[in-house]
Amino acid sequence: MLTVAVVDYGVGNIGSISRALTVCGAKPLLTDREEDFKVVDACVLPGVGAFGDAIGLLRQRNLDKILEDQIIAYGIPILGVCLGMQLLATTGLEYGEHRGLGWIPGTVRPLRPTCGERIPHVGWNNVDYEVPNPLLADIPPGEDFYFVHSFHFAPDDPANAVATTPYCGEFVSVVNRGNVYGTQFHPEKSQAIGLKLLKNFIRLSEES
């Protein structure tokens, strides 16, 4: 059975993601210890709350460096979920300007209503894509996933934008660069289709 680290840095609905990974046939390991990250097959970076607080908590526990050395350097698949996806960016513009992990170049900006949309963006919305990506294998374009957020990730390189969602115009809802992945929506809360995406993610580590 594959072991998937769930990064524990004091924020996040880590219970839900751990349960979803178990249902998908993986063994979740909730941890912030460097030794653990040396042996896991994949890694999930969860998160709720504000960008600045979250990145501060990661750095306090030296997790930015640990993940860089043990996960990114070895090409171990890592999936950022919701705020966890936003933390992958270079810069976050939530309550001031914050430096992110920088693993996928881009900026996290507030959603701006274009025709009276309510913020936060809460609920089920389409995830559209044209170019297939292994994370979305067997998931047809346009499926609904569950979102709850007020900010969005704008990648610098359009090639890192895997899928988009129509709200406040359109924003990027899935990012990917190398073995670094991120979803703005919550796969662990998106019923069967979300579990399928998590299975696809777990499968990446079998192939890498």
Next chain:
Amino acid sequence: MLKTRIIPTLLYRDYGLVKGVGFDSWRHVGSLMQSIKVYNMRNVDELIIVDIKATGDGREPDFAWVNDFADDCFMPLTVGGGVTHVDHVGRLLEAGADKVAMNTAAVNDPALVTRVADKYGAQCAIVSIDFKRHPDGRLEVVTNSGRNPRGLAPAAFAREMEERGAGEILLTSVDLDGTFKGYDIEAVRAVSDAVTIPVIASGGAGNYEHMLQAIRDGGATAVAAASIFHFTEQTPAEARAHLRRAGIPVRRD
């Protein structure tokens, strides 16, 4: 396109699922765990689960119990009842809640909403507003399971809650709760117009047409309902189909 959500509300006390009329005459309607499993299987959009006795008992939320029932939830889950402290929110999120509803505490201590939003994000800070309609038509916010009138208008209070960081408003008519007479559309409209955050209409749904009215005429972003699903043959899936036929965007089945 963002889909309109249909959200079953599950109220419980002493671990049993209950439903009342006008926040009174509670009836036991089954097992909470069993209902959650069924709703998860039926692919509902979201669930709201509230411990209606916690505030009255002066207790904090039962985190272990939330952890148990969240086990069967691969869908968005809002948990309420007894939330008075920012740490309660952290512990509920850890237990598997995605959003936390604050009701009495939001009126008693409005700054709590800001503390929750600052620490865990506005997206998880739901303010649940219960209100009554006076004979002269005036609307008033009530707390403590509908018992205490608080001298606040729901629309103005909702706006204050948005300013303080709330990410969503759950608006419940105490008078119409459990009556099957339909939502208080005027109140839903007043609150929807007062805020730019999503508003969930609650209290009074008796049929699918009522849900359509709350969305189309009231401007609600989502509808919550309980009795209609407990006591009639009507289901969230059929509600979805009804709304779809009326041109409201809903999830595919």
